[in-house]
Amino acid sequence: MLKKRWMDLGVGSFFILGLAVFFFLSAVTGESSGERSGAYQLKARFDDVSGLVNRSVVRISGVTVGQVNDIVIVPETYSAMVTLTIYDPRLRIPADSTIGVYTEGVLGSKYLSIMPGFSDTFLEKDDEILRTNSAVVLENLFSKLLLFIGDK
Amino acid sequence: MGHCMFNVMIVFQDFVRFVGRLILSLHFFRLLPMQMTSQLYTMGVGSLILIVISGLFIGLVFAFQMYIVLNGFGSLAQLSQVVAFGLFRELSPVVTGLLIAGRIGSTVAAELGQMKQAEQIDSLLMWGINPYAYLMWPRLLSLVVVTPILVFIFDAVSIYAACFYAVIIKGMESQIFWTPLLFGNVFFQVDVLYGIYKAIFFGCFIGLMSLYQGAFVERGSSGIAKASTQAVVLSSVGVLMLDYILSQIFY
Numbered sequence: 001m002l003k004k005r006w007m008d009l010g011v012g013s014f015f016i017l018g019l020a021v022f023f024f025l026s027a028v029t030g031e032s033s034g035e036r037s038g039a040y041q042l043k044a045r046f047d048d049v050s051g052l053v054n055r056s057v058v059r060i061s062g063v064t065v066g067q068v069n070d071i072v073i074v075p076e077t078y079s080a081m082v083t084l085t086i087y088d089p090r091l092r093i094p095a096d097s098t099i100g101v102y103t104e105g106v107l108g109s110k111y112l113s114i115m116p117g118f119s120d121t122f123l124e125k126d127d128e129i130l131r132t133n134s135a136v137v138l139e140n141l142f143s144k145l146l147l148f149i150g151d152k
Numbered sequence: 153m154g155h156c157m158f159n160v161m162i163v164f165q166d167f168v169r170f171v172g173r174l175i176l177s178l179h180f181f182r183l184l185p186m187q188m189t190s191q192l193y194t195m196g197v198g199s200l201i202l203i204v205i206s207g208l209f210i211g212l213v214f215a216f217q218m219y220i221v222l223n224g225f226g227s228l229a230q231l232s233q234v235v236a237f238g239l240f241r242e243l244s245p246v247v248t249g250l251l252i253a254g255r256i257g258s259t260v261a262a263e264l265g266q267m268k269q270a271e272q273i274d275s276l277l278m279w280g281i282n283p284y285a286y287l288m289w290p291r292l293l294s295l296v297v298v299t300p301i302l303v304f305i306f307d308a309v310s311i312y313a314a315c316f317y318a319v320i321i322k323g324m325e326s327q328i329f330w331t332p333l334l335f336g337n338v339f340f341q342v343d344v345l346y347g348i349y350k351a352i353f354f355g356c357f358i359g360l361m362s363l364y365q366g367a368f369v370e371r372g373s374s375g376i377a378k379a380s381t382q383a384v385v386l387s388s389v390g391v392l393m394l395d396y397i398l399s400q401i402f403y
Contacts, residue, residue, distance in 0.1 A: 007189050010197040018301035021308045028311070028333055029236065029340040055337055064335055 038089035051110035100133030177284035191294040211313025249354035253387035261383035264366025299355030
């Protein structure tokens with residue numbers, strides 16, 4: 001009988017340990033954006049988003065506040081439409097903000113950075129950020145530089 | 153060659169017949185708490201130390217190797233994400249599967265083979281007890297329950313071991329380890345649970361294979377040895393093959 005009690009104790013603690021580890025792992029790893037409560041989406045149209053991918057981060061003043069969800073081409077203008085998610089619903093972005101594609105380090109991964117504007121009206125869910133700066137493509141810079149040198 | 157193929161066909165046919173009988177016996181199955189407890193105890197609590205030690209050292213060695221590589225690129229902030237990706241998605245379910253195949257698969261096959269040879273299974277039939285429902289379902293069920301929990305434990309232990317290596321041994325900031333994990337590209341619903349789904353399939357496969365080897369044991373003392381060897385070999389190979397197939401399906 002004693003042996004059975006120890007067994008029950010062992011199996012019970014095993015399951016409780018499993019449950020504890022479940023909560024530990026869910027606390028330590030991130031949640032996918034759709035599951036975050038109150039997260040809202042914005043849109044932005046760029047001429048060039050080279051290097052930007054789904055799950056690229058969105059930053060304001062260097063702080064990660066969201067991520068890129070979707071990048072599609074707009075057939076009429078051949079520009080790129082980026083859908084991004086802002087995690088925190090309390091973080092409101094002025095309507096005249098500027099968004100740009102930047103590079104981490106010299107050759108690092110691309111990210112989006114929002115420079116807040118001064119407007120008193122704020123962007124709502126699914127609104128579009130109108131002022132955009134496209135990605136700087138290194139090859140274009142080089143070709144311009146070579147032309148410049150060639151002219152001299 | 154033809155003979156060999158014929159043998160494989162026979163074995164496969166036996167296996168399918170076994171699975172069919174097992175499924176048909178489901179409605180005879182009554183959940184006996186005492187029986188389940190003892191199975192869960194030997195399978196779960198008994199494997200705990202094995203899993204913890206393996207997780208510890210695999211976490212350490214993985215962090216060690218990745219630290220060297222990432223230090224070369226100067227991107228140590230990615231360490232926890234790289235380690236978590238590799239561990240949660242592939243390493244932890246597969247290694248747990250292999251360890252369980254070795255530890256539990258052989259036990260189950262030898263136990264059932266011994267029962268079969270001592271005609272205990274036949275005497276159960278004589279009493280009108282369905283041996284599939286009485287002996288095999290509890291083992292299969294507890295294996296399917298235990299494997300994902302062991303994978304969870306493996307995940308947690310190995311990520312802590314990686315953290316231990318980076319923070320204590322290499323003197324990295326613990327913030328740099330944990331923050332990218334929380335705000336980076338490792339997601340609980342995707343990466344952790346993906347490994348858990350795999351583990352459920354592995355547990356099911358290892359259970360079926362070992363039970364089959366035990367139930368169809370050959371006569372003589374070498375029969376049990378052969379059954380337990382076959383159980384371990386076939387479930388280990390099966391885990392690796394299933395891993396690839398499931399990765400293709402889920403991702």
